Amino acid sequence: MEEKSCFQENRRVQENRRVIVVGAGIVGLCCALDLRRKGFEVTVLDREGVAAGASSGNAGHFATEQVFPLADPTMLPKLPGMLLDPLGPFRIKPAYFHRALPWFMRFLVNMLPSRRKHNGEAIAALNRRSIAATQALVDFCGCPELLVLKGSLLVFETRDKAVMEAEYHKYADAGVAVRLLSGDEVRQLEPSLSPDITGALYFTEVGHTPDPKALCQAVAAKLLALGGKIEQQGVTTLLPGDGLGLVCDSGELLATDKLLIATGAWSKPLAKAAGNTVPLDTERGYHLMLPQQSGLGRPVASFDRKFIITPMTGGTRLAGTVEFGGLEAPMSPERADCLLPHAKALLPQVFNDAGIEQGERWMGFRPSLPDSLPVLGPSGKAGVFFAFGHQHLGLTWAAVTGELISTLMAGDEPELDLGPYSANRFD
Structure with missing residues (x-):
C-alpha cells in the first residue's frame, strides 16, 4: 500500500511527466527520488556517476547546529x-585571488547585521526540517543504519x-x-x-552517517527500483528558445518537460543558460x-x-x-x-x-555563495529549476531540499517559503 501511495499522480504531473535531473550527488538524488515518488518519469544525468564528488568525500556530519x-x-x-x-x-x-575577489566583496556585504540576521534565519529554517527529512529518507530507502x-x-x-x-x-x-x-x-x-x-x-x-557514499548509493538504488533512470552523461548547455532541450557532452540532444539543475560547484554556466547569473x-x-x-x-x-x-x-x-x-x-x-x-x-x-x-x-x-544560502526554486527559463549552492551543508540539507523542490515542481506550494533562496536575490 505504501508503494502505491507514492504514485498518486495528479493531472498536472500527468501532463508534464518527464523530468531530467542534472547531478547525481546527494542533493540531486534526493530530489530525483522525491520527484519519482510524485509520479514523474525521472532521469538523472551525471558526467561521473553517482556520488563522484563532495557527496562521497564530505565529513558525514548532519550539521544542524551550524x-x-x-x-x-x-x-x-x-x-x-x-x-x-x-x-x-x-x-x-594566490593565483586565484583576482578571480575570487568579486565573491569576497559580496561576502563582506553579507557581514552587515541585517543581512547576517536574514541569512541566519534562512539557514535555521532548513536546519529545523533536515533531521526529520533525513530520517524519513533512510527509512524509505531501507538503510536506517x-x-x-x-x-x-x-x-x-x-x-x-x-x-x-x-x-x-x-x-x-x-x-x-x-x-x-x-x-x-x-x-x-x-x-x-x-x-x-x-x-x-x-x-x-x-x-552523522558512517558512510556518505553508501547513503548516496542507497538513494540511487531506491530510485532505480521505483523505475527511475541514472545515466553517466554530462550536459554541456541548454538549447536556447522555447521548450526544454539539453546538449550532452556526446553531442546528443535530449528533450524534457521539466529540468532540475543540481550540479553543485559546476552549476554556474547551466544557471546562466537558464537566465540567471549567480555569484x-x-x-x-x-x-x-x-x-x-x-x-x-x-x-x-x-x-x-x-x-x-x-x-x-x-x-x-x-x-x-x-x-x-x-x-x-x-x-x-x-x-x-x-x-x-x-x-x-x-x-x-x-x-x-x-x-x-x-x-x-x-x-x-x-x-x-557569499550569503551561505543555497539556490532553490525556479530559474529565469520556464520549466527549469535549481537546487545547488549548499556549501558546507549539502548532506545536511539534501533530504529536505528533495521534499521542497519536488513539491514545487509538482505545482504545489512547499511548506517553507523559498523566497530567501531564490536565484533572483542576486539581481
Missing part, C-alpha cells in the same frame, strides 16, 4: 592571515572558561540544543579523547581518510584547531580545511596531510603511530 552564516564580522581582523596561511583552515590560492543520531561535540583545549561559556551562549541563544560539558564529562562520553581537552559543547540533536564559487574541501577506528561514537570538531573527526565504517575521516582555488588547479596534498597532527593531539592513543602513508587524501568541490 546556524551562523560564514560571513562573520569577527573574522575581519583574522582574514588576511587565514587566507594567506598555506596550511590554515581557510585559504585562497546510515543515520546515527548521537549528536556531536565541539571540544576545547583552552583553559579560559569564559571562551567556552561565550560559545555556549552563542549557540543556545540561537535556539540550538546544546550542553556545556567539563573535560571529565567529555571523556565519559568519549574515553579515547585526550586529557588535554578542557570542555566541549555537546550538540544533542544532530547526527557561485568553489571551496575546495580536503579530507584524510585513515584505516584506524577512532573509538568515537559521534563526530568531534575542534574549536582551537578548526577541523573535524568523524567515525566511519572504513576507518576515521579527518576533514575541515577549505581552499579557494577554482575547479581546475591540482590538489594541494599538504592541506590533507596537515590534519594528521591535529588528530594525534586529540586522539593520541589511536593515532600516535599513524603515518600519512596509511591514509587516503581527497579533495572535493563545495558550491558556495
Whole structure:
C-alpha cells in the first residue's frame, strides 16, 4: 500500500511527466527520488556517476547546529592571515585571488547585521526540517543504519572558561540544543579523547552517517527500483528558445518537460543558460581518510584547531580545511596531510603511530555563495529549476531540499517559503 501511495499522480504531473535531473550527488538524488515518488518519469544525468564528488568525500556530519552564516564580522581582523596561511583552515590560492575577489566583496556585504540576521534565519529554517527529512529518507530507502543520531561535540583545549561559556551562549541563544560539558564529562562520553581537552559543547540533536557514499548509493538504488533512470552523461548547455532541450557532452540532444539543475560547484554556466547569473564559487574541501577506528561514537570538531573527526565504517575521516582555488588547479596534498597532527593531539592513543602513508587524501568541490544560502526554486527559463549552492551543508540539507523542490515542481506550494533562496536575490 505504501508503494502505491507514492504514485498518486495528479493531472498536472500527468501532463508534464518527464523530468531530467542534472547531478547525481546527494542533493540531486534526493530530489530525483522525491520527484519519482510524485509520479514523474525521472532521469538523472551525471558526467561521473553517482556520488563522484563532495557527496562521497564530505565529513558525514548532519550539521544542524551550524546556524551562523560564514560571513562573520569577527573574522575581519583574522582574514588576511587565514587566507594567506598555506596550511590554515581557510585559504585562497594566490593565483586565484583576482578571480575570487568579486565573491569576497559580496561576502563582506553579507557581514552587515541585517543581512547576517536574514541569512541566519534562512539557514535555521532548513536546519529545523533536515533531521526529520533525513530520517524519513533512510527509512524509505531501507538503510536506517546510515543515520546515527548521537549528536556531536565541539571540544576545547583552552583553559579560559569564559571562551567556552561565550560559545555556549552563542549557540543556545540561537535556539540550538546544546550542553556545556567539563573535560571529565567529555571523556565519559568519549574515553579515547585526550586529557588535554578542557570542555566541549555537546550538540544533542544532530547526527552523522558512517558512510556518505553508501547513503548516496542507497538513494540511487531506491530510485532505480521505483523505475527511475541514472545515466553517466554530462550536459554541456541548454538549447536556447522555447521548450526544454539539453546538449550532452556526446553531442546528443535530449528533450524534457521539466529540468532540475543540481550540479553543485559546476552549476554556474547551466544557471546562466537558464537566465540567471549567480555569484557561485568553489571551496575546495580536503579530507584524510585513515584505516584506524577512532573509538568515537559521534563526530568531534575542534574549536582551537578548526577541523573535524568523524567515525566511519572504513576507518576515521579527518576533514575541515577549505581552499579557494577554482575547479581546475591540482590538489594541494599538504592541506590533507596537515590534519594528521591535529588528530594525534586529540586522539593520541589511536593515532600516535599513524603515518600519512596509511591514509587516503581527497579533495572535493563545495558550491558556495557569499550569503551561505543555497539556490532553490525556479530559474529565469520556464520549466527549469535549481537546487545547488549548499556549501558546507549539502548532506545536511539534501533530504529536505528533495521534499521542497519536488513539491514545487509538482505545482504545489512547499511548506517553507523559498523566497530567501531564490536565484533572483542576486539581481
